[in-house]
Amino acid sequence: MRRPLLLSCALLLAAAPLAAQQQDTARPPGIRLTTRYDVATRTAIAVRPFSAPPAIAAVADSITTILQRDLEYSGRYNVLPVPGSLLSGRVDYRQWNALNVVYLVTGAVSATASGYELALTVHDVVYGRVRDEQTLRLPAATSGEFRLAVHAASDDIVRSTLSAPGIAATRIAFTRKNPRSEGGIYTYDVLVVDADGFNLRRIGGASGQIYSPAWSPDGSRLLYAVNTGGGWRLVERELAGGQVRTIDVGSSMVTTPTYAPDGSRIAFAAWRENNWELFEYNIAENCCLRRLTSDRADDISPSYARDGSRIAFMSSRVGGMPHIFVMPAQGGAALAISPYVHGQRGYYTSPDLSPTGSEVAFHGHWNSRGTYQIMLADAGRPGGQVRQITSEGANEDPSWAPDGRHLVYTHAGVRGSEPGLYVIDTATGSRRPLATGSAGMRLADWSPPLLRAAQLR
């Protein structure tokens, strides 16, 4: 399906009216157009190397490369190579059309006092016209935000060509358990990496455990659980300034925090009355602790739906084994969505609700002999079908990208693949390593979009 939707529609016009009529006999006879969107469709796109004065040719090259890779990683395009004869000059749509290119990206980079200007043009080759044109200000290439700005340009191409959310201008936060020191001490780091796997950096650490980092909905803060001895507490870190504060929720045993979509409230698990229960707390006003669950089993790992109406979480309330449940965000009747088969020791944990729909990603195994794999279930249909999307090695702790299509997860490593964090496209099943080389990298959380092209105009 390299040809554009338009062409498919034209064919439908000519050949499909009969079929359409048969499907919908209640409508008056005539021509009806339908479009079928296949998520696995990859639209052909080409990025022509951006032009630039010789002094900044290297910068232009890297911008081109970053953009091409971003578009590839979006999973939505077939990024075609640019033939040598079309590397520069006036854009001739017939020539690009002959290469089956649907969208073409061209651009010019120039130096400014504070960085660069990228004049970016998106061409609709099929229609033979410019689809989008804008000039973006990029910071200096030495700036930590340079790549993020290019990623934002990429996301804007996804938006303008496919009206879909891009995920290039996002980051993934995770923790790393470092190898034991000679003194027998384990140290832990919090790290952040760009969605394309570049720009990996440590933003904090502790000589004790750090678990479950979570991005604030505006992308400015991280919340995580820390145990430096004597129990677990919640810590919130401002990413820009590095300020850290402990959130006192009146318990010395608090884990698996997450933000509600409005960013003012958080949910977490705390040890209360001899088991783990879910709570909500208002961090904007430091008040209003509210208990969300009340049972004798363990309830941990809450994850909010994008509209804040529901929470997915893990509970051991059925047969003492961990299962995935969904309940109203204020608490109440919880419905199991992971498969329960009596007599089988199924084990399902670490749910994450999709930011765009109602799919819950989690990991688990069907019986006690299986390895842990990433699975998807519909939060709106308890007892519905569960889709297993990984099968090689052990895979754990999935987190959705803001496009609701990609997941980051921990891969324990098998023959031919290194342990670390990987990204999978749930629409196509294709995978890529994000950050590898250490078995201690884990508990990844994917950020919301961190920068938009509109902020660079």
Add this chain to the structure above:
Amino acid sequence: MLHRAALCLLIAALPLAACSRRQPPAEATPEIATRDTAAERRDRERLEQMRRDSIAAADRAAREAAEREITARATSVLEEMVFFDYDISELRPDAQTALGRKVPILRANPNLRLEIAGHADERGSLEYNLALGMRRAQSVKDYLAGFGIDAARLTITSYGEDRPLDEGSGEDAWARNRRAEFVITAGGSPLTLPGS
């Protein structure tokens, strides 16, 4: 002989406790003049004080050694780990036996406080294993509290799967890693054993 008799009289006048323990060694008798001068008396008193001090020091050392021995024995009983079955927080019979040995020590040392830390093996999710470790620590605490030990003396925590006793993979390593560990947080030095 006269000197010796005089010395004996002197010793008899000393506090009974010191005299009753040991006869003074014969070679300690100095070859001194027969006259009982003030200087001689001072010398004798000084010598006697030294002997008493050394006896007291020996007693103290023996007492402390015994105390250390008892404390070490009690500590090793208190710190003895207990182990769990896979994904289970209920106590096995061997764990109950090991915990039963801690009870008299906890009773005999009312100022003693313990931290109970639950651990899990590497299988399963990090977050769930953290939860499971806490449940294991709670099982231990409940069991000890069932013997009348004040629950306020027992704090609990969990490290999940992050602090393996055995870094290996496989059932042997896992079995050693599913455990509760004990740390004496207060009142651990010295300890007494019941009946000692």
